[in-house]
Amino acid sequence: MALRPFAISTRTGVSAAALVALLILAALWAVLTRAEYGSGLGPAEWSAIHFTIVQATLSAGISTVMAIPVARALARRQFAGRGLLVTLLGAPFILPVIVAVLGLLAVFGRAGWLNMALAGLNLPTISIYGLHGVVLAHVFFNLPLATRLLLQAWQTLPAERFRLAGQLDLTPRAVFRAIEWPMLRQTLPGTAALIFVICLTSFAVALTLGGGPRATTIELAIYQAFRFDFDLSRAALLSLVQLVLAGSAAFLALWIIPNISIGGGQDRPHQRWDARGGVQRLVDSIAITIGALFLLMPLSAVIIRGLGGLLVTPASVWQSAVISIGVALCSVAVLLLLALPMAGWIATAKRGSVEAIGLFGIAASPLMIGTGWFILIHPVADPVLFALPVTALVNALMALPFALRILVPPLRDTVQVYGRLSQALSLQGWPFWRWVILPRLRPQIGFAMGLTGALSMGDLGVIALFSAQNHTTLPLQMYRLMGSYQIDAAAGAALILLALSLGIFWIFDKAGRAHAQA
Incomplete structure (x- = not known):
């Protein structure tokens, strides 16, 4: 007691x-x-609600799914710079959103690195604005968070289970099904729910990369009603909708979120006999490389371009x-x-x-x-x-x-x-x-x-x-x-x-x- x-x-x-x-x-x-309930919600408001839920669902799903191979690779590999990489996974959480957006624009924007490469290959360029841009930015912010949560979950698995799997000479697929998948079934719902809540209340991303009738979130609609129309009644009504939606999702997320600290993640990984094969090593290397590039390229773009911008x-x-x-x-x-x-x-x-x-x-x-x-x-x-x-x-x-x-x-x-x-x-x-x-x-x-x-x-x-x-x-x-x-x-x-x-x-x-x- x-x-x-x-x-x-x-x-x-x-x-x-x-x-x-x-x-x-x-x-x-x-x-x-202040809200005028008799006026109700018009087509534009319902479109904003729909877009908010869709982008949050896509962002949470993509971030969580992409985090699985990255977290698994970090959990079973030891390499030079691993501790630094795991530490950098926490950077997007404290990174100013507007800074990250500028970095993403430098990489994926109209005149960004990716479109320059596509133009050099005579391939069609891409646009970062709209739904896919909002989802891309949210994945940039939340993929590291999902990776840290899943990595901690992987490191809570007893080392004896992997030792027994090695003695039984289980295949990597069998190890995943018998040991790792039960852990993921408990961890993934809470991780996805937490990211869903974060994406519901993301304002700066939608402000810079969304906009337009077909890419407006509830919070962006509140801002537009407030700053452009000074319609406090409509802003108040939308605020109530946002409160109900975000509040319900928040308490649901806190109810099912795993009891795992996001502050860890630098413990030594368990010895994994199932990961010694060349194919497994190649898959893990690709996952870690893609995850590191996706994280570091926008940050590098901000630093490179910002050094020149300081002069003006x-x-x-x-x-x-x-x-x-x-x-x-x-x-x-x-x-x-x-x-x-x-x-x-x-x-x-x-x-x-x-x-x-x-x-x-x-x-x-x-x-x-x-x-x-x-x-x-x-x-x-x-x-x-x-x-x-x-x-x-x-x-x-x-x-x-x-x-x-x-x-x-x-x-x-x-x-x-x-x-x-x-x-x-x-x-x-x-x-x-x-x-x-x-x-x-x-x-x-x-x-x-x-x-x-x-x-x-x-x-x-x-x-x-x-x-x-x-x-x-x-x-x-x-x-x-x-x-x-x-x-x-x-x-x-x-x-x-x-x-x-x-x-x-x-x-x-x-x-x-x-x-x-x-």
């Missing part, structure tokens, strides 16, 4: 959770009161970079104020269901929250004045579910080990946090701070609704440069954004681990 330690006061955690619920429910209330980068880019850094730091501060007390409450609660409060950030779309708060602010003040605070707050709420998943397990272990002793020593409240919890959670806190800062640096969501022309973050400024066909300047901005996002993640993560080792 789990110990209920009283060294941690739950009052602050309950208050933080109540504040999170209040912020999201206030936005929901504003949307509910306007001063507004640097001003926006400073604003983005400030927004990211504010998001990190807000996250700590919310996540630490909530994690303490969740770790000591008798019911694990209280953790669902922290999942509001996944269930609620950022544009839904932004639309709701715009409706609340608009009658009493100029929403542009609140653009940056609301953006920082929403970014913190979006990162909260990931931070709780990072902080709660080690905090629960710490409380279970030191709870009784702390009670005996009357070490409670803030002293217990200062002397017991925080020193042991510094690596996780640093990782959560870095993740929040990087995600906030690259966010192109709420700021697109609130922002004025001269008061923008770096992702929005970069998007505007792309829209005005200043591609070289946009490439320079992309390189700056990439460096800042990775830098802020590295600084916080490194600081947490360094203090933990001191």
Whole structure:
């Protein structure tokens, strides 16, 4: 029976959770009161709903299927640079979406590397815009995530099973059917469901590569109704549709997602006697090569083109970079104020269901929250004045579910080990946090701070609704440069954004681990 330690006061955690619920429910209330239900959904809205579900389904299916051979190859091969490659698989998760889109355009766009090669061979070129472009971008982001999840699942298989398979001289096909396929049947549904949810609420990809009546997602339709038509009623109604769709999918995904950490993946693979054949080695080599090229080529394109673009980068880019850094730091501060007390409450609660409060950030779309708060602010003040605070707050709420998943397990272990002793020593409240919890959670806190800062640096969501022309973050400024066909300047901005996002993640993560080792 789990110990209920009283060294941690739950009052602050309950208050933080109540504040999170209040912020999201206030936005929901504003949307509910502004939406005109009698008007219903027109053909354009139903088309956006259909496109959103189709692209999310295709993206989740393709990402998951493609991840199987890559994860299997990494699980049974040891080669120079394997650890670095596995580490790089986590890069797209913190990579700014707009930066990745520019890299994909450099490779697959009209004047990209692929079309140049096709033109040189007198073959027809391809277009990256529309459904296939949106799916391509989502696969770029989510193939590494699916690979990490499946790789962790492969490494949980007992080594004795593969040793027994080698003694029985089972063929690779027989090993897959007897050992690997049962694991995949448990892991694949949750992995696909998680990616499906992520693709449902992807705004920047649809904004840059979608568009048009036949390639518009729900979030893009909200943005268009908001910015172009200023039809708050239609934006509110679409926000409700997005909330129901994304919220239902999120809770379904969290119900069936495998209990596997995405932070691992660098353990040594099991010795695999079934993979010694030349054909198996060739198949694994092809899978790893294709996966690495698909990941590294867009990143390389951003760096190569961005170095030249730095020479023509306007001063507004640097001003926006400073604003983005400030927004990211504010998001990190807000996250700590919310996540630490909530994690303490969740770790000591008798019911694990209280953790669902922290999942509001996944269930609620950022544009839904932004639309709701715009409706609340608009009658009493100029929403542009609140653009940056609301953006920082929403970014913190979006990162909260990931931070709780990072902080709660080690905090629960710490409380279970030191709870009784702390009670005996009357070490409670803030002293217990200062002397017991925080020193042991510094690596996780640093990782959560870095993740929040990087995600906030690259966010192109709420700021697109609130922002004025001269008061923008770096992702929005970069998007505007792309829209005005200043591609070289946009490439320079992309390189700056990439460096800042990775830098802020590295600084916080490194600081947490360094203090933990001191």
